[in-house]
Amino acid sequence: ATASNVGVDLEYIRAQSExxxxxxxxxxTAEVDYLSALPSHLYAEAFFSCWTKKEAYLKACGEGLAIPLNSFSVPLTTHPMDTPVDLYVASKDKVPATRWSLYTLRPAPGYAGALAIDGTGWRLRQWQWKMPQRVE
Structure with missing residues (x-):
């Protein structure tokens, strides 16, 4: 197995006006323009799709909020895909310029998620775990 940096973020999609x-x-600016053009009923899901991708990337980098969220753009999509979208980010001295794979995750209804991993050519497999019935 190859060692790689991985970041995951999951968020509950809640309706707010802020x-x-x-x-x-x-x-x-590109992300704000994209979101502003969306119908209001799609805004919250798209907002969290963007937010989770940014958070997953920052977690994978290990730099946290030392890299401003508005200093890079992520590809905006809310549809989970079998293949990742690529992200190329040059973050000054914090993180070396590299290609990242970003996956949109749908962990459960009402939740948004993203997985970021450095490099390309990864295959993502997901399983849904079901809580066993409690027997008394």
């Missing part, structure tokens, strides 16, 4: 303000503060 998402546009949060996006303007923390997202890139």
């Amino acid at each position: 998402y546009a303000d949060i996006a303007r503060r923390f997202f890139s």
Whole structure:
């Protein structure tokens, strides 16, 4: 097995009115423009799709919020894919420029998630775990 940096973020999608303000503060101009063009009923899911990708990437880098969220853009999609979207980020001196694979995750209804892993050519496999019936 090859050692690679991995980051995962999961968020519960909740309806709030402050998402546009949060996006303007923390997202890139391209991301804000994309979100602003969406119908209101799609906004929260798209917001969290963007947020989880950014958080997963920062976790994989190991730099946390030392890298400003608005200093890079992530590909915006809310549809899970079998293959990842590529992200090329040059983050000044914090993280060397490299290619990252970003996966959109749907862990459960009402949740958004993302997985970031450095490099390309990865295959993602997912399983759904079901809580066993409790026997008394």
